[in-house]
Amino acid sequence: MTEWAVFLNNLDSIAKLPDYDALYFGADYCPHLMPGLAEIIPAYEECQRLDRPFTLVTPLCFEVVRPRFESLLAEFVNLVQTAEVVVNDWGLFEYMQGLPQLTPVIGRLLTRAKRFGQALSLSETDKSHFATLPLAHPHISGWLKKLGVTRLEVDSGEGLDFRQIDETNLKLSVYLPYSVVSVTRYCSAAYDPECGWRNYRDCAKACRENVIYLANPELTRPLIVKGCARLLESGPGLDKELETNVDRLIFWPDAL
Amino acid sequence: MRILAPLNHTAEIDPLIEAGADEFYAGYVSPLWLKRFTVLSSPNRRAFLAASFTDLAELTAAATLLKIRGKPLYLTLNRAFYSAAQYPLLLDEIRVFKELGVSGFIVADFELMLLIRESGLDVSLHLSSLAPVLNAHTAAFYERFGVKRITLPRSLTTEEINSITAANPSLSFDVFIGGGKCINVEGYCSFFHVNPDRSWPCVQDYAVMPQTRSTAAVLEAELLWQQCPRYLACGLCALGKLEKARVTGLKVVGRSARLENKLRLVRLVKKGLASLESTAAEDFCKTMLRLYETTYGRSCSPQLCYYPYEGFR
Secondary structure, three states: OOEEEEEEOOOOOHHHOOOOOEEEEEOOOOHHHOOOHHHHHHHHHHHHHHOOOEEEEOOOOOHHHHHHHHHHHHHHHHHHOOEEEEEOOHHHHHHHOOOOOEEEEEOHHHHOOOOOOEOOOOOHHHHHHHOOOOOOOHHHHHHHHHOOOOEEEEOOOOOOOHHHHHHOOOEEEEEEOEEEEEEEOOOHHHEEOOOEEOOOOOOOOHHHHOEEEEEOOOEOOOEEEEOOEEEEEOOOOOHHHHHHHOOEEEEOOOOO | OEEEEEOOOHHHHHHHHHHOOOEEEEOEOOHHHHHHOOOOOOOOOOOOHHHOEOOHHHHHHHHHHHHHHOOOEEEEEOOOOOOHHHHHHHHHHHHHHHHHOOOEEEEOOHHHHHHHHHOOOOOOEEEOOOOOOOOHHHHHHHHOOOEEEEEOOOOOOHHHHHHHHHHOOOOEEEEEEEOOOOOEOHHHOOOOOOOOOOOOOOOOOOEEEEOOOOOHHHHHHHHHHHOOOHHHOEOHHHHHHHHHOOEEEEEEOOOOOOHHHHHHHHHHHHHHHHHHHHOOHHHHHHHHHHHHHHHHOOOOOOOOEOOHHHOOO
16 A cells, blocks of 8 residues: 655645645755744644654755754654654764654655656666665665664656565655756855855745746756756656555655 | 875876876776676766776776875775676775775765675775765764765865864865866766766756746856856865865866866966965965966856855955
8 A cells, every 4th residue: 555645844735735644844955945843843733633644854964054953853852752754864864863763764865866857878788777776785775774764765766676675674655746856055046146155054945936947958858946956857657666666655746 | 285186097197296186086997897887887976988097907007106106096986876786896896906006995885885894895985975975973974884084075165164074083084176066966966977078967058947936036047057167166265264174185176177177277276275375364365366367367256166155255
C-alpha cells in the first residue's frame, strides 16, 4: 500500500488539499524557507488531531544558520518526544545522532541521484550506471541502518532502478511532481544590483512570488527557477516502478 | 597558505612551479575504465577527457617529476557516487597510484571512503567540495570516514569558514581562490558537465520565460549569470580573512584550462599572497581589486567574486 504525503512549508494551503495520508512540513533546498517552531507546532498538532503521521523536513544548513536549526531540533524533540525528520545535510544528521528520539530519513538532496533534464544520448552502459540508487548499496545502507536511518528519498526517480531498495532494509519515498536539479546560494529573487546578495543571514523570501522558466535546446524540459532552486517537472513513465517499489509518494503542491 | 594548482600535462609542472604552485591535483581516466564504463561516468567529476590524464605512462612521468621537485600530487576521484561494478577497479587503480607516489586522493563518495578504509589501504583522503561541507558538524561527520583535509565549497562566507575551521582543529582546509565559479552549491547539483565547448547548464544561454508574477529584477539577475565569464572568478580580497581562518590551501580551478590561463591565475594568487605580507589590512581589498583589473582588464563583479556577501566593493 503506497502512502501519500503532502509536503508544505506553511499551513495556508492545507485546508484546500485533497485527502492525504501524512504531512511533510518544512523545507529542503533553502534554509530561509524553513518554518519556525511557531508554525511547526500547529502543523504537528493538526496531524495529531487528524491522526495522521507528521514528518519534519530540514534543509541544507549553512554554518550561519546551524545554531538556529540545532535549537529548533532540540526544542522540537522536547515537544513531540518522537518524530521522523528528513535530513538534507550531513551536519544536521550528525547533530541528530545526539537526539535518538528523532528518526532520520535521508532526504532527496543527500541521495544524490541524477536528474535527467539534459538532452543526452545515453548508452546502455550509461543508463545502467545512472540507474544506481546512491546509498542503497548493501554496504552503505547497512551502515546507515546502524545510525538509525529507516528510509531513503529521491526526486522523481527518473532513470533509477528502484528495485535496488529491495537489497537493503530501508524504505523508499519519491517526490512528485518536481525534482530539484541544483541549488544555489545566489538566489535571483534576492539579488540587489547595487550590492549583490545580502540574504545569507535572513531573507525576504521574494521567491514565493517569482518563478521563471529557462528554455534551451540542450534541455528536454524547461528549467524552473524558483528562488535558489532549479527544478524540473518529473518525466513520464514512472507509474509501474512507483507502484511496485516505493511505499511513500510525496506530493509537493506549493513547489511553484 | 599554499597554492594548489590543476594539472593535466607533465609539461605544465615546471612552469607552474615557477609561477608559484606548491601542490598539484589531477584526474586520471584509464583505458580499462573507458573500455568497461564511459567518460560520462568518469571516476572524477569532469565528464570529458581533456580534463584528465588518460595515459598511465604520462601520469607516472608527472608523479615522478613532482617527487623530484618535492611537490605533492593529489588525484581526484570525486564522483558523487559510483555503481557497484566500478568499486573493484577503483580500488585496484588506487593501489597503482599509491605505488606511483600520489600523495592523496580527493574523494566525495561515502562508499569509496569506507571501502578504502576497510581494504587497509593507507592513503590520505581529502574531501572534495562535491561532498559539500556547509557547517562545522559536516566536517566532523566526514572526519569519521578518515578524511584529514577538506575542500570547502565556494558558497561559504569567510565568517562561516572561520567558524568551521575553529570547530575542527584536527582537520586542514582548502578553499577555491580563482578560476571557474560555480553558481550552484557543488554537491547539491546534478547537472552533467558534458557540453563540448565546456559551457555548463548553469551558465548557458537560455530563453527566459517569465511567469506572470515575475519581476524584472529576477530576470536581470538570471541574465547576469549568462553573461558572466566565470573562469575569471576570484577570491583574492578575502586572503587576509582566509589566513586568519587557518585555511592552508588555495585551490586554483581549471584542470582542462590552457597553460597560459593556469599560469596567469597562479601568478595572480602568488602576487596576492605577497601583498598580504606587504600591504596594510585596510588597503588590502582595494589593492586586490586593482591587481585584478590589471590582470584581467576588467572590474570584479558580484557574479565573479567568491565572497560577494561581504561587499566586494
